[in-house]
Amino acid sequence: MTEQEIIKRISRPSTLFKVGGFRPSNDIKSSWFGKVLLSKEGEEWPSIDGNLMTPLCQINLSNIPHKPDIIKDINFICVFVDEEKVLSDPESNAVLIRSYENLDDLIPLEQREYSTSIKPFQLEPYLEEHDYPCWDDCPISIPNDFEDNYETLFENKSGIKIGGWPSLVQGEIFWTPFNKNSEDVHFVFQIDSIEKANWNWGDGGLGYFGKDIKTGNWIFTWQGY
Numbered sequence: 001m002t003e004q005e006i007i008k009r010i011s012r013p014s015t016l017f018k019v020g021g022f023r024p025s026n027d028i029k030s031s032w033f034g035k036v037l038l039s040k041e042g043e044e045w046p047s048i049d050g051n052l053m054t055p056l057c058q059i060n061l062s063n064i065p066h067k068p069d070i071i072k073d074i075n076f077i078c079v080f081v082d083e084e085k086v087l088s089d090p091e092s093n094a095v096l097i098r099s100y101e102n103l104d105d106l107i108p109l110e111q112r113e114y115s116t117s118i119k120p121f122q123l124e125p126y127l128e129e130h131d132y133p134c135w136d137d138c139p140i141s142i143p144n145d146f147e148d149n150y151e152t153l154f155e156n157k158s159g160i161k162i163g164g165w166p167s168l169v170q171g172e173i174f175w176t177p178f179n180k181n182s183e184d185v186h187f188v189f190q191i192d193s194i195e196k197a198n199w200n201w202g203d204g205g206l207g208y209f210g211k212d213i214k215t216g217n218w219i220f221t222w223q224g225y
Helices: 003-010 083-088
Strands: 012-019 038-040 054-060 076-081 095-100 106-108 121-131 161-163 185-192 206-212 218-223
Touching: 038 076, 054 185, 095 218, 121 161
Parallel strands: none
Antiparallel strands: 012 121, 012 161, 038 106, 054 076, 076 095, 161 185, 185 206, 206 218
């Protein structure tokens, strides 16, 4: 098997996001880390046990260069977390994912005062044409000639990412609450630790978001070092 044959079999496109470093727009429908600005009418700021959740991100999927088929009808995603609970227990259900099909249904979400050290940054999408699986996720047998240079030749792109392959920290993903790598759960997007935004999943880990193709439910877990 040649390098080009391997690329053809395991490469996937993905959308990655630049975190800040550019002049932010005033469009409240733009993608943000550390902010959620929109909701449906009647939706309130979420809380757990009376404590307001932290807005982790909002992502506008209507204008990204690549969107996986599994979310082809979804055009906006918002993620909230209970920072203390989600970092102490990945299975605590301390993550809320709101997804929307129609941007015209969204209205400004009344902002609330909550406690967090996260610094918000606007996100700018860009296309990564070739994203590759980490070694533990590779779906084919790699010839011995490429094993030593696998990570160099077939680089997995970390960061805030839609589609492509997950950036693994501790081996293959075991999706909560199933505690197994269910064939029904497909990886959709990931949120990396972002140092300049003061956000860490444990010690430089990543949060993973999947969708159950049978139930349509969002599934979340994270891995840290």
